[in-house]
Amino acid sequence: MKKHHKVSASLHRAACRCRSSAKQRTVRVIVRFTGAASKRHASSLKRKLDQGNHHFKEKAHLQLIGSWAAHVSPACLKTICSHRSVAKIMLDRKNRINLNVATPAVGAASVRSRGTNGRGVTVAVLDTGVAPHPDLTKPNNRIIAFKDFVNNRTKPYDDNGHGTHVSGDVAGNGYSSKGKYRGTAPGARIVGVKVLDQQGSGYDSTIIKGIEWCVKNRKRLGIRILNLSLGKQALENYSNDPLCQAVSKAVRSGLVVTVSAGNDGPAKGSIDSPGITPLAITVGATNDRNTIRESDDQIADFSSRGPAKGGGVKPDLVAPGTNIISLRADSSELDRTLPGNRVGKRYFRLSGTSFSSPITAGSAALLLQQNSRLTPSQIKRLLQRNAYSLKQSVRAQGAGELNMRFAASKARSRNQSTKGKTR
The missing domain is CATH 3.40.50.200 (Peptidase S8/S53 domain)
Incomplete structure (x- = not known):
């Protein structure tokens, strides 16, 4: 799996592990958008993922940082990266x-x-x-x-x-x-x-x-x-x-x-x-x-x-x-x-x-x-x-x-x- 510049290093590693796992189907991500209209960008992205029949589950809209949290399959990442309003995709990590x-x-x-x-x-x-x-x-x-x-x-x-x-x-x-x-x-x-x-x-x-x-x-x-x-x-x-x-x-x-x-x-x-x-x-x-x-x-x-x-x-x-x-x-x-x-x-x-x-x-x-x-x-x-x-x-x-x-x-x-x- 080739790393895209919008994907963080930790997310790339997690997605590679997910692809090779028989049990894990999704990874938790936080998608950061450009500009202020993050809710509109998130809606647009969800429509694009739906059209591609991608497996994802929305978790939260993080208005404070203009981002969207979701569970997505590794196959989703390419589609998310192609969305023009996406600035960065990061792993939703555990503290x-x-x-x-x-x-x-x-x-x-x-x-x-x-x-x-x-x-x-x-x-x-x-x-x-x-x-x-x-x-x-x-x-x-x-x-x-x-x-x-x-x-x-x-x-x-x-x-x-x-x-x-x-x-x-x-x-x-x-x-x-x-x-x-x-x-x-x-x-x-x-x-x-x-x-x-x-x-x-x-x-x-x-x-x-x-x-x-x-x-x-x-x-x-x-x-x-x-x-x-x-x-x-x-x-x-x-x-x-x-x-x-x-x-x-x-x-x-x-x-x-x-x-x-x-x-x-x-x-x-x-x-x-x-x-x-x-x-x-x-x-x-x-x-x-x-x-x-x-x-x-x-x-x-x-x-x-x-x-x-x-x-x-x-x-x-x-x-x-x-x-x-x-x-x-x-x-x-x-x-x-x-x-x-x-x-x-x-x-x-x-x-x-x-x-x-x-x-x-x-x-x-x-x-x-x-x-x-x-x-x-x-x-x-x-x-x-x-x-x-x-x-x-x-x-x-x-x-x-x-x-x-x-x-x-x-x-x-x-x-x-x-x-x-x-x-």
């Missing part, structure tokens, strides 16, 4: 969770002591869901919305447990531990967006639909931050990766997007997609050795290293990601398979860059409470310029370890200088 006394270590406690706790800021967690844990629902319910792109359920739940832990890293208030285990922004609100299944995996197209929903509902729900503690091996440059394109669109719409770097370290060039997206805040993991001193912190061995696919500088910074205690989703997949990780009745211990990212998302919520005028790029600069250097290479630590003591003071001073000005 997974990046699973392998954090908040004091990044200086969040000193910020909270001055009355800043993320109140009024909404963080959307795109993950395996969120369970209605008391640390998020008492004394007031701060899970303000829930959207399920996997099973279409309406009430918050988490059949894996990962998303609940991540949500607690952002906004757990320590209700069940009398304040002992709290997230970075215990006053922030959570929007749970389930894009990963019970096993902690989900396709690009499903995650993109989740991002698209957040962008559309950002003003209605007050969403300012998205957290993506998920990823896959980066096989394409960010410009040819549909999930990276969606992340870029979200940032350009005004949303801060924090992404886990991945758990494929210490290999060079192991940053996951969508962490390779330049506009995202990509976060690696440190081991804080259970102390609040930065001087003894180390880059976690599992934390993915840069550079990003295509040569960009990543990660952007690092944050604690080893033995993080957060919320337990009772009877979830992780709860059943890792019973030794339970901490008391309500909490759970996990490691991975999955948890470094929401700690950073919570930190962004603290900055936005102090100064709601901050843009995604300004927040990224504040976090990077005030990070604590661990004296490691840029490809390991990025700008350094998250340090909210200095970043928060800079946000306050910026707020004073912009008072009275319009956006």
